[in-house]
Amino acid sequence: MRWTLKPKPDPELINELQKALDIDATLATLLAQRGITNYEEAKRFFRPQLEDLHDPFLMRDMDKAVTRIEKALSENENILVYGDYDVDGTTAVSLLSQYLKTRTTQVYTYIPDRYTEGYGVSYQGIDFASENDFTLIVALDCGVKAIEKVAYAKDLGVDFIICDHHRPGETLPDAVAVLDPKRSDCEYPYKELCGCGIGFKLIQAMATRQGERVEDLIPYLDLVATAIGADIVPIDGENRTLAYFGLQVINSQPRPGIQAILNQVEKEILTITDVVFIVAPRINAAGRMKHGEDAVQLLTETDVAKANSYAEAINNHNLDRRDADKQITQEALAQIEQLNEQERLTTVVYQEDWHKGVIGIVASRLTETYYRPTLVFTKSGDKLAASARSVKGFDIYNALEACSDFIEQFGGHKYAAGLTLHPDNYEAFKQAFEDEVSKTIDRKLLIPEIKIDAQIDFQDISPKFYRILKQFAPFGPANMTPVFMTENVYDTGYGKCVGSDESHLRATLTQSGTNKQIVGIGFGLGNKLNVISNKKPFKLVYTVDENTWQGQTSLQLKIRDIKA
Structure with missing residues (x-):
């Protein structure tokens, strides 16, 4: 284990913060390390205010998105709210669909099946929309790279609005609007929102047009705080404000679905860490072990008895998930030893019958044992699918990009990604990934810090x-x-x-x-x-x-x- 003492900030700044806030030097040091330089910034840090949230219309295409949804509402179009099957996706779908249902009955939710459709926007989902007279799909936490699929939908007369926070490719899909602060041409001041956070900015924009205040949207923030914790996005800036107020909702007036989860554990006051380890795994378990639509059902249910029943079913999925993840982790560790790969700089393992729903968790577990970039593959149809996890300081997305000759499809972040490849390319990819990491990683990053x-x-x-x-x-x-x-x-x-x-x-x-x-x-x-x-x-x-x-x-x- 490496111990690294953070550099001490400017002594003059520490002194000023001590005087202004009447605190000791250690607390002043902690504030300065977090970029706080004066009383006003400290006040905003300790007492976040909803008025600190940015104007949602600063986000590129927000006006187009709101205008198109308003048109759908006024003309009674059917709207399909589509999202990924993880916590960020299911909370985002729950949030937007619930808000839209205060304005129309013509709203339906769609979560792709992890096993038959895979990650992100699917042709199956688009066909479902077309066959059931949906003229508008709002995709959350996915879609920024779905260029062919959005074009396919357009040919069928289905419009797309994309709300995503993943890195876009060089070309954006031809959607009515693409809301993604990571677009190079988007000047939105805060870049680190999760998918549910972008969904919240969309309803904030719609509410503003209706003359509503951001305070009217506080009941949705339990979902946003859950997604912020589960998606491991930075808790600074706007995310800090959203998480701060979202935790207040979770601890005072959570929606019946979240309350039903909390009824299963003995915990009075929840922190973000509790949300990550108690609430998020149960929501995630639905998409991992059965279907993400079960999570949306739980999170949007208003009847307490039904919510408790859904939560019990989801908790059973979570227990199954724990058993599967424990067994697969043991098998993966055994495989590393059998292949004599303990000294490599990467972990890449594959077994065709591993449960696709838990390979991401297994990848995280393996990085706890062998601290290095890790991919866990399983069979998915006629392809191999993997979850990738990195170590602190190493960008696994860039490493995968360098190996893209062997990959069919990939997407994700600096520290976590997903990909598919043809089985014939597995061994070549495995070697290419090892070579790429060997060339680019600073060896000290392979020692936990x-x-x-x-x-x-x-x-x-x-x-x-x-x-x-x-x-x-x-x-x-x-x-x-x-x-x-x-x-x-x-x-x-x-x-x-x-x-x-x-x-x-x-x-x-x-x-x-x-x-x-x-x-x-x-x-x-x-x-x-x-x-x-x-x-x-x-x-x-x-x-x-x-x-x-x-x-x-x-x-x-x-x-x-x-x-x-």
Whole structure:
């Protein structure tokens, strides 16, 4: 594990923030690292306001999109709201369809089948629209590369509006409107919205035309916050505002479908991390194990009893998903060993009967074991389909682009992508991908890194410090939970391994020269017990957390790593 201490910002700036906000130097450092330079910016950071959201009409083609939807509404056209089968897609479809249903009954949702249609816009979906008299498809979280398919729809008399956040190719589809802040000709100020976020900007634009206020749209923000967490987009700028208010909805008045999920777990206040690990996997499980339309049904249901019934079915899918992902991960790890590929710079594995719905999760699991760019393939019709995952700092999308001679189709982001190829090209692709990564990756990126925000002493950790630290949330990419380092730490003699398999470490810690004691818990760090035993000094990296036990709440450290 590499420890990297982030550079300290300008001391003068830290001093100014300390004075302006009446906070200590560590908290001022954390703010400066997040690009905050004055009181006003800090106020916006700690107290996001809905008026901080940008005018949706700054997005290229937004006026065209709204005008076309208004025409469809006034002429009673049938509108098909189409989206991908993952959390971002299903939440986006739920959001837009629910909003449109306040204006018309002529709305239907369509989620492609992961197994028969694959990712994104499908010919099958377009045929469904044409055969059922839909004259407008609004595609969410997909479509920016669907040039031939949009042209096919146009020939059938079906118009397209595309709301996507993936990188476009050189040519855009010939749609009525293409809403994508990553278009080179789009001057929208914030580029990192997820698909559901772009769906929200669309309904914000429509509401503005109707004379409604953004406050009227707050009930939709539980969906947006769920998508922001699940899609691992940066939680800064506009995403921070949307996530902040979305979490408030989740924790106070969530829609029946999300409440039904929350009824299955014992958790009073949810953070973005809880959304990622509790809500998102269950929504995702529908598209992975059965059909993404089940997730839309859950998220748009208004009847509490029905929502609970849907949530129970989806939870069963999630349990099946867990079993499948565990088994496939074991088989993939065995394959790496059988082929003697432990020392490669990439992981590329394939088995034809692996469940297509969980290969993305398996790819993430494999990167936890062998920290390197990873692809997991399975059979999909007469093609092979893969999910790709990267390591921090390495752009897997660019690496795939360099191997495009062997690929039929691919799309995605810097850290996650999907692709298909012909079975005959598998071995050639596997070698080309290894060669490309070998040529382009900085070897140090193959060692997991912990980025440390600041070095502090235990004396700095006070209830006031933690109270302000909590207000840095919601945490996520671009605003991660602050990580601290402390040196000259000792175990007071109570350190021990805990957990059913004794794989975790728990210790009461103190620092040389102080009498302050604080409990630390290190998940998966049971093997470090020897480093802290016999009153040997050590240094540790950790985040600060709260622990409630028998009605008493105290501060504790969540230990990330320990070194002698």
